[in-house]
Structure formats: C-alpha cells, structure tokens
Amino acid sequence: MKLFAFKVTIFFFCVANLSLAQVVRQSGNTFLSPDMLRQQQDPTLNPLSLWIDQGQDLWKSQCQECHSSVSETAKAIVQFPVWKSISASSGKLINIEDQIVDCWSKKTGKIIANDAPEILTMSVFLSDAAKGLLVQVREPQDPMIKKHWQEQMSLAAQIYVRRQGRLNLSCTQCHDQQIGKNLRSDVVSPAFLTGFPIYRFSWQTVGNLDRRLRACYSGVQATVPASGSPELRALELFLKKRSEGMLWDGPSLRR
Amino acid sequence: MATLNQHPIRLSIIGTPTVGKEVEIRVLIAHPMETGYRLGGDGNERIPKNIIDNIVIKFNQEPIMIAKLGTGIAANPLISVFMEVPVKGGMVSIEWKDDQGAQGRAEKMLVVA
Numbered sequence: 001m002k003l004f005a006f007k008v009t010i011f012f013f014c015v016a017n018l019s020l021a022q023v024v025r026q027s028g029n030t031f032l033s034p035d036m037l038r039q040q041q042d043p044t045l046n047p048l049s050l051w052i053d054q055g056q057d058l059w060k061s062q063c064q065e066c067h068s069s070v071s072e073t074a075k076a077i078v079q080f081p082v083w084k085s086i087s088a089s090s091g092k093l094i095n096i097e098d099q100i101v102d103c104w105s106k107k108t109g110k111i112i113a114n115d116a117p118e119i120l121t122m123s124v125f126l127s128d129a130a131k132g133l134l135v136q137v138r139e140p141q142d143p144m145i146k147k148h149w150q151e152q153m154s155l156a157a158q159i160y161v162r163r164q165g166r167l168n169l170s171c172t173q174c175h176d177q178q179i180g181k182n183l184r185s186d187v188v189s190p191a192f193l194t195g196f197p198i199y200r201f202s203w204q205t206v207g208n209l210d211r212r213l214r215a216c217y218s219g220v221q222a223t224v225p226a227s228g229s230p231e232l233r234a235l236e237l238f239l240k241k242r243s244e245g246m247l248w249d250g251p252s253l254r255r
Numbered sequence: 256m257a258t259l260n261q262h263p264i265r266l267s268i269i270g271t272p273t274v275g276k277e278v279e280i281r282v283l284i285a286h287p288m289e290t291g292y293r294l295g296g297d298g299n300e301r302i303p304k305n306i307i308d309n310i311v312i313k314f315n316q317e318p319i320m321i322a323k324l325g326t327g328i329a330a331n332p333l334i335s336v337f338m339e340v341p342v343k344g345g346m347v348s349i350e351w352k353d354d355q356g357a358q359g360r361a362e363k364m365l366v367v368a
Binding site: 044045047049050054201204205 | 263265267269281283285287288329330331333
C-alpha cells in the first residue's frame with residue numbers, strides 16, 4: 001500500500017513536471033527537423049541568404065542616407081507593431097513592413113504593397129540584423145495611445161480564443177493545447193512570434209506574417225481577412241507581446 | 256519570383272582546399288522554376304514554363320559538371336558538386352540558362368591551402 005502511494009506521488013510529480021515543461025516558451029525552430037535546422041543555420045544552404053544579400057545592396061542604395069546604422073534600425077524589428085496616431089481619436093497599428101512601405105513612399109514617391117519584393121527583401125535584411133535581440137513590445141506611456149493599444153490587445157486576445165471557420169477551431173486549441181503533436185505531417189508549434197519573415201518550402205518563396213496568418217484562417221476555413229487589415233495587425237501585436245523577452249531568431253525556414 | 260533583382264546567385268566553396276582532397280562546390284540560384292502547369296491570373300491561362308534547363312560548372316574553363324534540370328526541381332535551386340582539388344588552384348565558374356533565355360554566371364577563385 002505504501003509503495004502504491006509512493007508510485008502515485010511519483011506519477012503526480014512527473015505530471016506536474018510535464019505541465020511545467022509546457023510553460024517554457026519554445027521558438028518555432030525547436031520543432032524543425034535536424035536537417036532543416038542545419039539548412040537554416042548555414043548561409044550557403046539557406047535560400048534566405050539570397051534575400052539578405054540583396055537587402056544589403058538595397059540598404060546601401062536607398063536607406064543609408066537617412067538611417068546611419070543597420071543595428072540601430074534593426075531594433076525596430078523587435079519593438080513593432082506600434083500605434084500610429086492619425087488624429088487624437090484615430091490611428092492604426094503598423095508593423096515593420098508598413099513602416100518600410102511608408103519610408104519607401106517618402107523616398108521614391110511610390111506606394112507599393114507590403115509584400116512587394118523590395119519590402120520583403122528589406123524586412124528579411126533587418127530581421128537578420130536583429131538576430132539575438134530580445135523581443136520588446138512596450139506598452140505606450142501616452143494615456144491616449146495606451147488606451148488604443150490596450151483595445152487592440154484585448155481585441156486580439158478575443159480573436160485568439162474565438163472558435164471560427166467551418167472547422168470551428170480557435171488559435172488556442174492548436175497552438176496552446178496541442179503543441180508538439182502532428183497536424184497531418186507537420187508538428188504544431190506554439191504561437192510565438194520570433195522569426196519572421198519566413199521562407200516556406202511549400203510557398204517556394206519568402207512571405208510575411210500576414211501571409212502566414214491568412215493561411216491559418218484559410219486552414220480552418222474561416223473568412224480570410226485582407227492583407228494588412230486591422231485584425232491581422234492586432235493579432236500580430238498580441239503574438240509579439242506573448243513572445244516578450246524571447247530571443248529573436250531572424251528570418252526562418254519552414255516546411 | 257519574389258526576389259528583388261532578377262536572379263541573384265551565391266557560389267561557395269566548402270572545406271579547406273588541400274591537394275588530392277575533395278571540396279564541395281555549392282550554388283544557390285534565385286529562380287522561380289515555373290513548371291508551366293500552374294494557372295495564373297483569372298485561372299484560364301497557364302503561366303509559361305520557365306525552368307533553368309542547362310547548368311554548367313567549369314574549372315579553369317573546362318566543364319566539370321553539366322546538368323539538365325526539369326520541372327521536378329523546386330524554386331531557388333541548390334546544387335552541390337564535389338571535386339578533387341588539383342595541384343594548382345584555379346577559377347571555379349558556373350553558368351546557367353533558362354527556357355526564356357535569361358542567363359547568369361558567377362565565379363570564385365579556388366586557392367590551394
């Protein structure tokens with residue numbers, strides 16, 4: 001009887017440990033196969049290095065005049081999205097790609113899409129330069145901006161737990177409750193935002209977070225929001241805040 | 256194609272070039288490798304086939320590998336070749352040409368250690 005009780009205690013101890021282990025926040029890289037991890041770490045194998053090389057050229061030709069240092073500018077990668085006020089009562093969340101689009105239009109007079117080659121290239125380049133920084137999404141100090149910011153956070157928190165689509169699934173059901181299990185041939189990773197843009201082998205190209213999130217909506221057969229819509233920006237803010245203090249992985253490879 | 260320049264290319268030589276030993280030559284080319292089977296626009300037209308159909312890797316202007324790629328190769332192909340390091344070093348170069356006539360080349364000096 002005593003032995004049984006002891007075994008039960010051990011069992012509960014293990015279960016408690018397992019649930020503790022799930023609290024440790026893991027980057028999506030933890031769920032890559034060893035081969036893909038090796039490919040990601042070696043620039044001579046990683047297709048993203050083609051984008052990084054071009055980003056370097058683009059930086060020299062377009063950005064260097066105003067932004068003196070790459071490492072200073074790259075800090076924005078871990079701090080965005082931020083609230084941009086248009087007037088006292090209105091404004092919107094912008095992410096790093098929106099910011100690059102804004103810079104691009106000031107510089108060249110042309111407004112281009114946030115997944116145009118120039119924007120993705122620059123985003124990959126800066127994301128690579130931000131490797132090793134810690135994600136730092138700060139709540140704004142200004143009370144008016146803080147109010148909008150908090151509204152966006154709570155909106156996104158609701159989206160995150162809301163069941164949607166024909167599969168009637170919420171984000172949290174997979175990305176918190178089924179981590180490490182297989183979804184078809186892929187492994188479900190937790191929803192932390194530490195390595196975007198990504199090169200996906202199924203896309204055969206680089207894509208931003210909008211494209212990834214839209215694929216999630218489509219995956220559960222829900223109405224897919226337009227790229228750059230406030231819903232996606234709010235979700236990005238929420239996911240980035242969840243990843244507060246985690247290491248930024250830089251642009252990543254995914255299946 | 257989502258890269259900015261049309262076809263950036265990366266040629267790298269992996270390993271220490273020691274005479275009589277092997278080094279790996281790796282080539283990464285940005286190319287859409289369009290199969291010709293996909294439908295574009297409104298879904299009625301095929302996107303024209305555009306595959307790198309010929310790659311030649313040369314050492315001192317002498318071909319050491321000629322490859323014909325097909326539609327089964329993914330976009331942004333990675334090609335790797337092993338070669339024995341000769342007594343004197345030399346220039347490793349790669350040239351490619353695709354279905355629509357675009358071409359690219361890159362070269363790198365192989366210096367014997």
